[in-house]
Amino acid sequence: GQQVQQSPASLVLQEGENAELQCNFSTSLNSMQWFYQRPGGSLVSLFYNPSGTKHSGRLTSTTVIKERRSSLHISSSQTTDSGTYLCALERGGSNAKLTFGKGTKLSVKS
Amino acid sequence: EAAVTQSPRNKVAVTGGKVTLSCNQTNNHNNMYWYRQDTGHGLRLIHYSYGAGSTEKGDIPDGYKASRPSQENFSLILELATPSQTSVYFCASGGWGQINERLFFGHGTKLSVL
Numbered sequence: 001g002q003q004v005q006q007s008p009a010s011l012v013l014q015e016g017e018n019a020e021l022q023c024n025f026s027t028s029l030n031s032m033q034w035f036y037q038r039p040g041g042s043l044v045s046l047f048y049n050p051s052g053t054k055h056s057g058r059l060t061s062t063t064v065i066k067e068r069r070s071s072l073h074i075s076s077s078q079t080t081d082s083g084t085y086l087c088a089l090e091r092g093g094s095n096a097k098l099t100f101g102k103g104t105k106l107s108v109k110s
Numbered sequence: 111e112a113a114v115t116q117s118p119r120n121k122v123a124v125t126g127g128k129v130t131l132s133c134n135q136t137n138n139h140n141n142m143y144w145y146r147q148d149t150g151h152g153l154r155l156i157h158y159s160y161g162a163g164s165t166e167k168g169d170i171p172d173g174y175k176a177s178r179p180s181q182e183n184f185s186l187i188l189e190l191a192t193p194s195q196t197s198v199y200f201c202a203s204g205g206w207g208q209i210n211e212r213l214f215f216g217h218g219t220k221l222s223v224l
Binding site for chain 2 (some may be wrong): 033035041042043044045048086088097098099100101102103
């Protein structure tokens with residue numbers, strides 16, 4: 001089965017609303033990363049977060065290893081936040097092999 | 111800022127032809143990766159490398175070869191291209207051994223095999 005599952009698959013927000021994106025994994029992990037991808041664009045790293053909570057501007061990432069989940073919180077969303085958010089995990093014992101979820105497509109309306 | 115450069119940006123190939131996608135990184139990272147991205151499948155790992163001279167099979171290596179002649183360069187080779195290999199290909203670099211920092215991606219190569 002799929003080792004990395006993201007939810008929701010898509011999300012539509014009004015500008016100013018908050019978003020909570022989830023990433024659940026079914027295996028042990030060495031690391032977890034979150035990426036942002038603009039339509040037709042490349043991937044930009046948002047967080048490297050193997051455990052705990054990290055902040056960057058309006059973004060917060062929380063990884064709870066025991067519960068096998070990681071979340072990305074976007075506060076006060078803006079139209080420029082629209083795009084796809086992907087999580088990727090390095091499985092325990094796989095040494096540098098990253099597996100991606102299918103992503104959450106976020107659309108923020110003005 | 112870390113830099114990963116892919117070439118070409120777009121490529122049209124004929125079925126049965128040979129295609130080489132190139133990737134160069136200036137980050138001095140040991141680890142490099144080739145992914146393909148398709149609607150419905152997300153990003154899937156084709157090959158990766160721990161350093162010059164090493165290549166490892168990812169999750170979908172069939173029909174692809176990889177070459178890492180130097181720290182900076184990592185190529186993906188399609189010896190006999192097929193229409194099913196039409197996709198967007200991304201190269202990435204990151205870390206030393208176990209990933210211990212962020213992964214940096216190139217802008218992608220859009221490959222169409224006719």
